[in-house]
Amino acid sequence: MRQKRAKTYRKLMNLYAMTFGFRQPYQILVDSELCKASVEHKIELVKQLGMVLQGEVKPMITQCCIHELYLQRGQQPAVDLAKSFERRKCNHREPIPGDDCLASVVGDSNKHRYVIATQSTPLRNNLRLIPAVPIVHINRSVMILEPPSGTTMRAKASLEQNALTSTTPAEKALLSSSSKSTEPPTKKKRGPKQPNPLSVKKKKVTQLLPQPMKRPPVTMADGKDKGRKAKDDVPEPSGSTTSDTPKRKYMEDDEGGESNLNVESTGPSHKRKRRRKSAAHTSDSVDMRSTDTKISLQ
Template sequence: MRAKRSKTYRKLMQQYGMAFGFREPYQVLVDAPLIRDAARFKMSLGRMLSGVLHGEIKPMITQCCIRHLYDLETTNDTERKQKEEWIEVAKQAERRRCGHHELETPLSALQCLESVVDPKASNTNKNRYVVATQELEVRQRLRRCAGVPLIYINKSVMILEPMAAKSEDVRDADERAKVRAGLKGRRGAVTGEKRRRSEIEDVVDEAPDRANAIAASEAAEAAKDPLTELPMQKKRKVKGPKGPNPLSAKKAKPVKGKSVGRQDEDERAAVRKAMKRDPQAPEKAVGAGAGVGEDGGLKADGTRKRKRKRKVKVGEATMGAEVDVMAA
């Protein structure tokens, strides 16, 4: 069996279980033509039925169907041998008493299976039978009965029919009933003043006098113990604009002031840039009151830098004194 078809059959049997109460082991009613076709295709009937239904099975055959196998006419030894094999397979299934064994001739498969599956003609499968038959008339009749899984063999492939329209209607109605029951249960689970009010409203629709009595009794209880009936007033939170998330906000970088040396370097760089644009900038700056630095640059405040006196080392000072003496 292919995986896709196997998955479809598993879901279908789960729906039969939820909607109609099918459970393992499944009671499978087989007829004589199905046993013959399974033997002709060399199929293991019990294993194939169990694989299609995805669970344990309990094969059953009615008294009329097994009598159909006994009444088959044979003309040679090969047919006689096949007949014996079919009867042995039928004997392995449990005998389902249909009540027609007293008749001289057995009933047809349609009449017998219909009387077993739906004895009161109520179009319901009360005993939860799975019907495996090769006759089309039987399948057409049992489709009108709600909750009857139908199986047949087509070209050596065992097939489980999709759910009939009658069965689908019953399944959908059952699902809607479950939804309504769930909503009613949720409504009854609400506690407090709302629950009591809803109960009173429901009773008002049905019996106004009873509703008035319930309301009066509740008022009397509230008068006895008013503290227990007062609802707790919740504090209302003042809503306002929410600030940014402090974990995701970008931290502000601290502003650092420039050092004195850095400021002097920036000022000299600005002066050098101005001299590159205009070579006569120092003269103009002097005329305007600006000074010239040691390296020929201007000072930002317009004053001229003083020349720093060169410190005379000790050796140079003694050499200078000797030179003065020799000159004298």
Template sequence: MKVKKQKRHRRAVRFYTACFGFREPFKVLCDGTFVYHLLANHITPADTALANILGATVKIFTTRCVLAELKSLGDSYSDSLNAAHNLITAIDSVKCDHDKRKSAVACITEVIGEKNPEHFFVATQDAELRRKLQEIPGVPVIYALRNSLFLERPSGFQHQFAKIAEEERSHMNEWEYKLSKLKKKVAIEEAADASDANESNEDHMLDTRVVKANIKRDGTNVKDQVQFKRKKAKGPNPLSCKKKKTDGNKNASSEKESKIVDNTMRSRSRKRKRSRKSKNVPAATV
């Protein structure tokens, strides 16, 4: 359940950042009911709890009318009043210059205006205020249930407003159409001038080449086409041919062979045949 809630919150934050231009750090405008609920359920520190559900750093604001309303409720809301005093009072960034104290609902509704130009996240427990803020485009609402904080899903009216705004941005008005048409015309003329300049440069270069060629022909009587000499067939490669056998080599080889034969004959003739006497010869008589 916790993972699904985080995904839903991230999806809602992406919707407001993409369609209405919300940027970090996010500004959260709190009323007295929300501050009281945070203290009653020990959801502290408030900036850390809000940063966890929005996934970014936050700055917390309130108004003078909210502080005055908490003060008028008596001692039972003194802790809430002190906690609200610790928040940054958005006097400079939010125009809350009411001479007479207004209710928190009326004050916050007036601060938000018709299009929420300050890009506030509004944190409240007031059901009436939440209902009013859903009818204003680009106003995300934060509320609490027990010890958990929730970011409301964008309403159908806000989705429809974002869709219409996107379609208007995609279509050009009459002035933008004329401007784009003028830009196209200027681009076409510049391209035509550039092509003419390139053609004139090419013609000039071609003329200079022709003049140089004519001058060279007149001065040296060089033919137009170079005549290449054909290579004539030469003899075979001497390295790839076998060596010829000469007569001297044959005589030398025959002499070597005759010497080898004579040596073998001599070696055979030197061997002596030994006669072996038989062991059974009788001894000579005296």
């Protein structure tokens, strides 16, 4: 089978499956004429039916159709092929023609979802008036699946329209409750928009340092007392005596009458020169000394 034809047949069977509920394995009603045609053209009927319908198939034949093959002479290969199929009970006490039998089994709506494989032209014309009936026939040793009839397409459109407009009891109850409630829906208040967190500068984290202890205010009297206590409490360095401090002696010079500062200490020798006084100051000091000597002599 060509790829384009196989794609077309697949779409047709998807249409029957999605709209009318056909499912695999597909139940195929075969008539006596198709069995004879398949034997004449040497066609593997079951394999070709599976290729045409693009899925698993389940061929079936009615008791009336196989009875027609029994009545005809020289159709033993067709009879053997028909015996390999599943028997479909048609509930006819006396055998009737195959076309009438298949039409009665299909009925007005094909509720059992049969696929009809027949070579009878009158039967095919009658089946086209019934919605959702796939028809298969052989044309010059090629098995063909007929496109859906106008009745089938109209039934498909009506089903789709009903599916769009129909409501279930639960949906009706929901609609009635919604119509009763006339309160307008409350609108949520929108607050100020927050800035983009990626564009906001991060806050600096400050560590909590221990705070210094507060001291009581110091008054003047307390400051003086504390200063005295601090001076008194300072320990003297060990090994230090009053003899360590340098001794100063003022000696008079007989000649010049000038006094020089001589520092004697037990420690290392260190001399410090005294500034010389002015001549007027020295003369006054000499006069004072001379007067003192005179008073003492008298």
